[in-house]
Amino acid sequence: MKKLIIICLAFVLTACSTTVPVVAKFPVAPDILLEKCPPLKTIEGENVSIVDFTKAVTTNYALYHECVIKNEAWATWYQKQKEIFENIK
């Protein structure tokens, strides 16, 4: 009789075994962060003056700083999204 009661209780408890099928989607990163950094400018031709050389270097420094901004933005984006995701519990 005891065995029968245990089997019955076990059977009854099977109705309670379910999981919540709700999951957070992987967040979509902004398009601007997905853009690749442009290639650096090269200097072409002969008899290049120091002025043209300086201009090319200035352009390349600006390109580097643009890339730094994107890199920092990626780090911020990851930190923020991680924080938001971890709060869903």
Add this chain to the structure above:
Amino acid sequence: MWQIMWMLSFLPDVFWHILTIGGLIAVVAALILKRIPFISTYRIPLQYGGIVAVLFGMWMEGGISNEAKWQAKVKEMEEKVAIAEAKSQVENVKIVTEVVEKTKVVRERGKTITNYIDREVVKNNEVIKFVENCPIPSIIIKTHNAAALNQAIELTKEPETAPAATEVKPQAQAEVQQPVATATVITWANIRPTKNSKDEKMEKLSPGTKLDVLKMENGYAFVRGNKQGWVSVEFLNVIKKA
């Protein structure tokens, strides 16, 4: 199995309440009927039927209760996810705005510096003097470009493009012997056996090199230095002899 559960889900909850209570009543009734003669023979199907009804009813009661909790939890999670998605969007907008603004500032600063070079630097006497006398050597340009493209650079000396031996056309050599003027090379220039700029270079003349001008024709000077050949006058400061 889930198909059965899906079909059973259409039955109202009250059905399962009635089934459970009815099953309990049947079990109790079977115990009472046991004491009544003549009718006691019918108690066995009633008792077993009651037990099955109670078990199945309780199983479904548990399922219904669990379903209600589960639905509440799903709703709660959906709400949390929706809030998180909204927060994520807000953060994305903040980040994009920041990137756009900062990029704009960087580009403007770069443009300002380039304009400053065009406006001020090119007019600076020291720079003018430097530009006139010292073009950037090709090895510096090559190194810069390799660094910009992150390419490997060969550290070996660049092979000479001009032929090693002096190859002056005999006709040109015989034509003029006495210099008509002297010249100083202003900026890097090439000396060639003919006036054709596509012709092969004999030598590369560095700024400041002194030359004898033996002849001048159509913007070109036939010069004598280490080698004899033609150089464009635009690269020379020519001083005619009195």
